[in-house]
Amino acid sequence: MKTLAATRTDGLGGRLLAMVNAKCLADKMGCRFGFTWNRRSIDDMQFHIVDSVDKVFAADFIERHWLGEKIDTARFGVLDGTRFTRSSLAADARQNGLQGWICDDFRILRSFRQDWFRAMLPANRSARSRHRTFGTFGFSESVRATIAAAGKPRFSRPMAALHLRSGDIIHGNYRSELEFCDKVIPAPLAKAIVSNLASKGLATLVIGQDRTTLDYLKSATGAFLADDFGASQFEDETLKAFFEMALMARCRQIHAGSSVFATISSVMGGIRVIRPKALFGNRGTAEVILDELKARQSDYHPLEAAFGYQSAFVLTEHRTSPAQAREILEKAAALDPQNPAYALKMAAGYFRERNYQGGEAVLKAFMLKEVDARAENPMRILRVLTRPSARGHIMAGDFELYFAAAKAGYPYAAACSAQILHTALGRTEAALTMATLSLKAEPANRLFREIELAIRASATASDSSSSRQLAGG
DSSP: OOEEEEOOOSOHHHHHHHHHHHHHHHHHHTOEEEEOOOSSOBOOSSSOOBOOHHHHBOHHHHHHHBOOSOOOGGGEEEOOSSOBOHHHHHHHHHHHTOSEEEOOOTTGGGGBOSSTTSOOOOHHHHHHHHHHHHTTOOBOHHHHHHHHHHTSSOOSSOEEEEEEOOHHHHHSGGGGOGGGGGGOOOHHHHHHHHHHHHHTTOEEEEEESOHHHHHHHHHHHOOEEGGGGTGGGOOSHHHHHHHHHHHHHTSSEEEOOSOHHHHHHHHHHTOOEEOTHHHHHHHHHHHHHHHHHHHHGGGSOHHHHHHHHHHHHHHHTTTSOHHHHHHHHHHHHHHOTTOHHHHHHHHHHHHHTTOHHHHHHHHHHHHHHHHHTTOSOTTHHHHHHTOEETTEETTGGGHHHHHHHHHTTOHHHHHHHHHIIIIISOOHHHHHHHHHHHHHHOTTOHHHHHHHHHHHHHHHHHHHHHHHHHHHO
16 A cells, blocks of 8 residues: 655644645545654754654554654655646556655645546535544644643634734745745734724634734734633643644634644634635735834834735735835835845846846845845845745746846846856856856955856866766766
8 A cells, every 4th residue: 555645844734734635635545644753852943843743643643654754755756736646646656666655735635636537626625624634633642632622711702813923934034035925914914804803793813923913912902812712821832832723723714824824723623714815905905014014113023014014015016116116125124134035126126117226236235235244144145036936936027137237237136147047047158157247347246256156166066967977878
């Protein structure tokens, strides 16, 4: 019997969601379900704590399904966004001698077909299947008791949950990756959501990570917090997380971004997650955020406020003028000056207007500031520019703008273009040409030298590898 394995190594919610998907598929296809998990608690993650497998799951569940801390990935295929059926996987296993497949894609159920002539399972049927599957998980006694405890408090009014994820997306490095905006409801949007829910007769339970923000929202809106229902009794972070997820699962609605924490709550309760745009639309959401920050920006942590501006920018980037977009980005950058994404997007806005001098000035100021401050990674801005995502590259829509500025003779735009050509597009010779342009303009520029050396070293290594392959052939 082939195995469908969930092997994620991120936070609790991500691991559980992958497990739900994998077991749901395994049960439908007659495969074995398995999962990997750490033997010891992991508490060295900056924003996540993951308890050991025996603290989360019951002994019999571990015995049946735990595959250890790791598997030999060479013996497993990977299920991704490609459509598949039971028969297509069987043929794949026979041809490649596979032991099974890794099933870590959160959207994998959309790819499963009963046969090639049927459409994918309806979304509501998939949701019901995941809800039933979660109920088959064998959790440890302490986790079961925690989930049961979340079912005991009485809600005095019909309740909706509002999940304010923050953590690494707002306070960590992920805040420079604009693709994560849809995972988080910005704190400056929360009051409007609470007010909207109140108009429908619903009280709001706010779940989040930043205590100051939670206390502020409770004071400003009268919303409930998890502590109002007993969350403070749990000192263990994992048990507290299960309590909060189970509490959210009791609500009539869950309002959240695409956070897997909220998704697991929806799986537990069999209810859907509602995105902010369902209430206000994209433009309306941006306007609510900007109006709140205009009136009360100082009420929020600088990074929470900056993320609010970032979200408003992402929602309206292609629906507003470059000048208006730049105004939003300038406010975000003033609050979070170390975030390279704002400089890159401001520069792109100038380049879109063919104001190459303005965009070049933004790039130069940010890059020199990083070098002068002896930043640990002064080339971080270039890595953010070429960061890949599931849909290509996060800033791919700006690449041609940088190329145009480089061809117009602007050396910092040329340095960025060299990074794009080399890292994102794999065009090493063209990248070297761009790097040479920037270095020719400023021969003593340390950053330009590092870029040119890195590209040249990569080209040399590639040439050497090709020569060895030819010699071996």
